[in-house]
Amino acid sequence: MRRLSLVALLAVSGLALGAQDIQSWARRLEARGVSVSAGLWEVGSGKVLERHREDLALIPASTTKVVSTYALLKTLKPDSTIxxxxxxxxxxxxxxxxxxxxxxxxxxxxxxxxxxxxxxxxxxxxxxxxxxxxxxxxxxxxxxxxxxxxxxxxxxxxxxxxxxxxxxxxxxxxxxxxxxxxxxxxxxxxxxxxxxxxxxxxxxxxxxxxxxxxxxxxxxxxPPLRALVLDINKWSNNFMVEMLVRRYGAGSWSRGVQRIQGFYRSVFGLGPEDIHITDGSGLSKENRLSARTLAIILRGAYHDFEVGPEFVSSLKIIGGEPWRLKIKDPNLTRRVRVKSGHLDQVNSLCGYVQRLDGEVRVFAIVLNGPCHDEDIWEQVSRWAN
Structure with a gap:
């Protein structure tokens, strides 16, 4: 498998567009005691458009499933069964x-x-x-x-x-x-x-x-793995992903996690300090991921012809699922595909946003502290509109 460099995946240089906006948003959160890791990147070039401490590794909650499900799809393949x-x-x-x-x-x-x-x-x-x-x-x-x-x-x-x-x-x-x-x-x-x-x-x-x-x-x-991953990411099913991670490690959680880490080290050059996880679901508060690490994986998956379509379609579509849209911005309908994460004092969201002009961008936000969903969607709505 061809190794993809970090530089090729996400450019870390260049002027941020609208930097004052994201910095003001982040400073308001930090003043409340919230740690922030966030960023927005072009999906094509990987150029960073906006960022705030994008390399800060925080507790990611269920956005950890982005890490585990893409690795499973890529190594086991979407049609694999049990x-x-x-x-x-x-x-x-x-x-x-x-x-x-x-x-x-x-x-x-x-x-x-x-x-x-x-x-x-x-x-x-x-x-x-x-x-x-x-x-x-x-x-x-x-x-x-x-x-x-x-x-x-x-x-x-x-x-x-x-x-x-x-x-x-x-x-x-x-x-x-x-x-x-x-x-x-x-x-x-x-x-x-x-x-x-x-x-x-x-x-x-x-x-x-x-x-x-x-x-x-x-x-x-x-059912084939592609269907299992869809259920995992749409419904954030902790049991299903932990079952697959254990099986991935031949019955051992630690071997399953190590195999996931080995995949990202060999394919994306992301070491254990980048993929710092102890489970596949994100229930562990020992997990640590940065916005930049999540975005690297999301962008890699988006351009992966072999398994990318299955992975992207497994994410929740704002305004396109059989449950009521929590976000009341009608402009976001079917233009945002995401994996969210929630634990006590943790809110996270990552995925893809399509702007009104049709351009697709990758984003990731991880908040640790006294935060709420509205804090994240304030920023995502601005990025989309």
Whole structure:
């Protein structure tokens, strides 16, 4: 893969257009105790147009997902999928012993998809299971959460297990205390409703004569990565991206994060001091990113013919989504594509803005301190109009 230099991606010299405006805006925020890293760049040349401490690394919140999802798309490719395997000893319609679901990190294994799996098992001729439903969670290591979540709300994210049904949340969207039990119960209930009897007899200590070893009966394939990334960035789904980062690291959060950092070091020349992250979602307050680092990645993605269209389309479109437009400036409708971030004392926004003359620009704003969405959109609206 061809290495792209920082200088080629974002020019750091030149006169800023309207510098007084951005400086006045930033000074007002700093007077309130808010740290500011912000900038606006031409998407074509990378020339900096406006900036304020664009190299200052701050807590980025969910704009971290820009870093993780682009790396995933570029290295794994948009059409890549994840298989959940179903194993058992099937003979004459009967599974002797347990039916095992082996997870490998599909983040979108929902009740509806379990129903489809049940229908596929019926087509294979499965009528009865003498044992129980067993979950194989061996694809991930035993770490329950990545570093940096010590100061994050404990009810923010459920355990990230390689086989997880319904994001490990109940029907009301609440975290469940025992996600493996919930997944097993949903699978068992769905199979029974499909007409597959589950007897739940104890496993055989050994394999009696006439019984074969379990074999892979089928594999359920996830939606392609491009669809998963779209859900992640549109809805800022923390669970899904952390599931993919763990899988990216062969079951390890730390290896997944290191692989993301290695990608940016080799492709963009961004070192660990630039991509300082401990997770993929942005929940960690140990993460640090600057506006300039975010803009480098956004501009690189915009010009990436291979995966750029999938990445750009995954961002939220102001005025173009199935929810009410929070920003009341009608001139922004369908002219701003963004990833936002929110934590206590953190507001961030980065993406692309199309001016009224049709020119597209890259921007990033990261605020740490007593700040609000309105503080960011004041500046974005000026850049757009």
């Amino acid at each position: 298989d959940t395997e179903i194993w058992g000893d099937l003979k004459d319609g009967v599974v002797q012993g347990d039916l095992t679901f082996k997870g490998d990190g599909d983040p979108l294994l929902t009740s509806e998809r379990i129903w489809l799996i049940a229908q596929s098992l019926k087509r294979l001729g499965v009528q009865r299971i003498t044992g129980s439903i067993r979950l194989d969670q061996s694809a991930f290591d035993s770490q329950r959460e990545p570093p940096g979540w010590e100061n994050t709300s404990t009810d923010t994210l459920p355990p990230v297990l390689p086989l997880s049904v319904n994001f490990n949340r109940d029907e009301a969207g609440r975290l469940v205390a025992d996600p493996e039990r919930q997944s097993r119960e949903i699978i068992q209930r769905t199979l029974q409703e499909a007409g597959i009897a589950i007897e739940g007899r104890a496993n055989f200590e050994g394999r009696p004569n006439g019984l074969g070893a379990p074999r892979k009966l089928m594999a359920w394939t996830s």
